[in-house]
Amino acid sequence: MSVTTQLQPRTPLSRERVLRAAVEIADAEGAEALTMRRLAKALGAEAMSLYHYVANKEDLLDGVVELIASEINDAVDQLGVPSAGAAWKQATRLRILTARTIFLRHPWAPHVFETRKTVSLAVVRYHDRLVGLMRDGGFSYDLAHHALHALGSRALGFSQELFDPGDGAAAGSVPAELAEQVPHLVGMLTEVAHDDPDSTLGWCDDQFEFEFGLDLILDGLDRLRTAAR
Amino acid sequence: MSVTTQLQPRTPLSRERVLRAAVEIADAEGAEALTMRRLAKALGAEAMSLYHYVANKEDLLDGVVELIASEINDAVDQLGVPSAGAAWKQATRLRILTARTIFLRHPWAPHVFETRKTVSLAVVRYHDRLVGLMRDGGFSYDLAHHALHALGSRALGFSQELFDPGDGAAAGSVPAELAEQVPHLVGMLTEVAHDDPDSTLGWCDDQFEFEFGLDLILDGLDRLRTAAR
DNA sequence: ACCTGAACACCGTTCAAGT
DNA sequence: ACCTGAACACCGTTCAAGT
Numbered sequence: 001m002s003v004t005t006q007l008q009p010r011t012p013l014s015r016e017r018v019l020r021a022a023v024e025i026a027d028a029e030g031a032e033a034l035t036m037r038r039l040a041k042a043l044g045a046e047a048m049s050l051y052h053y054v055a056n057k058e059d060l061l062d063g064v065v066e067l068i069a070s071e072i073n074d075a076v077d078q079l080g081v082p083s084a085g086a087a088w089k090q091a092t093r094l095r096i097l098t099a100r101t102i103f104l105r106h107p108w109a110p111h112v113f114e115t116r117k118t119v120s121l122a123v124v125r126y127h128d129r130l131v132g133l134m135r136d137g138g139f140s141y142d143l144a145h146h147a148l149h150a151l152g153s154r155a156l157g158f159s160q161e162l163f164d165p166g167d168g169a170a171a172g173s174v175p176a177e178l179a180e181q182v183p184h185l186v187g188m189l190t191e192v193a194h195d196d197p198d199s200t201l202g203w204c205d206d207q208f209e210f211e212f213g214l215d216l217i218l219d220g221l222d223r224l225r226t227a228a229r
Numbered sequence: 230m231s232v233t234t235q236l237q238p239r240t241p242l243s244r245e246r247v248l249r250a251a252v253e254i255a256d257a258e259g260a261e262a263l264t265m266r267r268l269a270k271a272l273g274a275e276a277m278s279l280y281h282y283v284a285n286k287e288d289l290l291d292g293v294v295e296l297i298a299s300e301i302n303d304a305v306d307q308l309g310v311p312s313a314g315a316a317w318k319q320a321t322r323l324r325i326l327t328a329r330t331i332f333l334r335h336p337w338a339p340h341v342f343e344t345r346k347t348v349s350l351a352v353v354r355y356h357d358r359l360v361g362l363m364r365d366g367g368f369s370y371d372l373a374h375h376a377l378h379a380l381g382s383r384a385l386g387f388s389q390e391l392f393d394p395g396d397g398a399a400a401g402s403v404p405a406e407l408a409e410q411v412p413h414l415v416g417m418l419t420e421v422a423h424d425d426p427d428s429t430l431g432w433c434d435d436q437f438e439f440e441f442g443l444d445l446i447l448d449g450l451d452r453l454r455t456a457a458r
Numbered sequence: 459a460c461c462t463g464a465a466c467a468c469c470g471t472t473c474a475a476g477t
Numbered sequence: 478a479c480c481t482g483a484a485c486a487c488c489g490t491t492c493a494a495g496t
Contacts, residue, residue, distance in 0.1 A: 012479085036470065048471085049480050057470065114343070119392040121410070127394065128411035141417040148394045149433065150442035155391075162385065163348040165356065165377045181350070182357035188370040204378065213379035213446075220445040241460085265489065277490085278461050286489065 013045060015053040019063045023106070026064070031108040036060075061112055062120065068109050069122030072099045072156070076129070088137025089222050092130065096214060099126070100157030110158045123156070130155055139225055147221050154214055164204050165189075242274060244282040248292045252335070255293070260337040265289075290341055291349065297338050298351030301328045301385070305358070317366025318451050321359065325443060328355070329386030339387045352385070359384055368454055376450050383443055393433050394418075 011017065021042050026034050036057060040047040054060040076095045083091035103109055113123075127148060134144040153159060165185065179186045240246070250271050255263050265286060269276040283289040305324045312320035332338055342352075356377060363373040382388060394414065408415045 035468090037468095046481050048482085051471080052479065111344075113391060114389055115340075116391075121407075123392065124411055124414060127392075128414045131413040131417055135413060141420040144413075145394060145417055145421050145433075146438065146441045149390070149438035150445050152388050152442070153391055159381050160343055160389070161378065162342060162345075162382055163352065165374060178350075182353055184360040184364060184373075185353060185357045188360055188374055191370040192374050204374075209375065209378035212375045213381070216379050216449040217442075217445055220449045264487090266487095275462050277463085280490080281460065 013043060013049060013053060015063065017043065018050055018053045018060070019067050022060060022064050023067060026108045026112075027106060031112060058117070062116060062118055065109075065113055065116055066120045066122050068102065068106060068113075069120050069126060072102045073122055073126055073129075075099070075102060076126070083133045083136040085137060086222075088133050088139075088225075089218050091136070092133045093214065093218060095130065095133065096151075096155060096157050097211070098157075100210065103156070103158045110153065110160055113156070113158075114153070114160065127155065134221075137222075137225055138229070139221075140228065143221070143224060143228065150217055150221070151214075154210075154217065157210075159210060159213065242272060242278060242282060244292065246272065247279055247282045247289070248296050251289060251293050252296060255337045255341075256335060260341060287346070291345060291347055294338075294342055294345055295349045295351050297331065297335060297342075298349050298355060301331045302351055302355055302358075304328070304331060305355070312362045312365040314366060315451075317362050317368075317454075318447050320365070321362045322443065322447060324359065324362065325380075325384060325386050326440070327386075329439065332385070332387045339382065339389055342385070342387075343382070343389065356384060363450075366451075366454055367458070368450075369457065372450070372453060372457065379446055379450070380443075383439075383446065386439075388439060388442065 018039070022034055022039055025039060025042055036047040036050055039060075040050055043050075050060070054063060076098050079091075079095060079098060081087075081091050081094060131139075131141075131144045131148070134147060135141075139147065148155060165188070174186055174189070247268070251263055251268055254268060254271055265276040265279055268289075269279055272279075279289070283292060305327050308320075308323060308327060310316075310320050310323060360368075360370075360373045360377070363376060364370075368376065377384060394417070403415055403418070
């Protein structure tokens with residue numbers, strides 16, 4: 001028995017390694033593949049070993065959120081665009097769209113963010129800087145506060161859609177019975193699908209719609225900002 | 230053994246009964262209490278019996294969404310307020326705030342709505358009528374389409390918040406270390422909490438913030454509507 | 459036809475034990 | 478100290494069998 005097994009994890013486990021492995025699994029196979037047993041196997045350990053680094057699965061997911069929020073903070077901290085006065089809007093817009101690029105790499109992450117019960121310090125820090133930009137634009141704390149609520153998850157760069165209003169847009173594929181029940185949607189569907197015949201499936205451009213909604217809110221806030229002067 | 234057992238369910242099971250019982254359990258104990266075994270027990274049956282009325286748990290939740298969306302449609306269908314021209318905005322606002330009252334009765338429902346993979350006909354129908362109101366206001370199908378995306382879940386009357394920017398607002402309860410890391414939020418917190426000293430905990434008024442965000446979007450859309458004339 | 463008991467393949471997690 | 482095997486208390490679900 002003097003043959004030392006070489007297949008064991010060379011680097012010891014750590015909370016950092018556990019969290020990074022969790023993100024990798026979710027990236028590769030989706031959030032539902034992220035089980036304690038599966039995660040342990042990826043680390044060359046047993047499920048129970050993980051409990052030395054995370055209190056339980058909720059704590060694991062809290063840590064994953066903290067990791068991704070830190071990734072976002074790292075990206076937006078080095079933007080360094082002017083934000084004084086009217087420039088607040090472009091600065092905020094760029095910051096949010098930059099944060100969004102991280103979620104495009106982790107499409108499972110929004111759902112995990114939304115199911116957290118505790119607040120992540122990195123998420124709070126992100127919002128703090130956002131309020132900073134608004135203050136540069138002359139926002140009162142009161143208006144900045146309402147702004148955070150109005151933006152909601154859009155502040156971090158994502159918006160969960162209940163359904164895609166363009167589903168089944170393969171014009172004419174809508175059953176006649178359904179067409180009678182939802183005439184406006186069918187009309188909308190055929191017209192918009194007609195305007196953009198390139199897109200065969202899922203003709204809603206997520207990025208365009210995100211920016212449309214974001215600009216609608218930012219423009220509205222900017223109007224309130226100048227009105228309050 | 231001629232004694233017939235009187236404790237069995239008198240009324241036979243049905244999909245309708247199963248779905249209604251599911252809503253009752255979630256209302257009373259939260260969505261996590263809604264398991265197949267628990268649901269069966271509430272109906273005086275065994276878990277396996279439920280599979281004659283729902284294909285699986287996802288189908289059960291799909292049915293629950295359909296049930297609640299129908300409840301919403303029933304409520305908003307009888308509003309009957311004018312919606313022609315500029316009145317579209319008030320009509321839409323009232324409709325959305327009315328839909329919201331149903332979610333206030335089922336606080337677990339937003340999460341279930343957001344995790345659906347298939348679209349509910351009742352949800353589609355709700356949005357169809359919303360597009361109808363916008364058409365009354367002179368919206369192009371294109372603008373109405375962007376409007377649905379911009380509203381997102383707000384169209385149905387709820388907005389999931391990542392965190393409450395007013396948590397720990399018991400002014401002064403913020404550790405000095407945290408105060409240094411997020412100065413703007415702490416400043417915002419103390420000022421807004423000061424303005425409204427009544428609220429001891431959770432000083433963010435959900436209803437007010439929902440209406441603020443909703444009006445910001447509706448006002449923006451109304452501006453685009455008139456600009457497009 | 460409608461319903462069910464036992465069993466299966468998973469979960470997260472506890473506990474007592476290994477090195 | 479760090480890690481683990483076996484076991485527990487749950488899940489959703491399959492299957493073959495009851496009436």
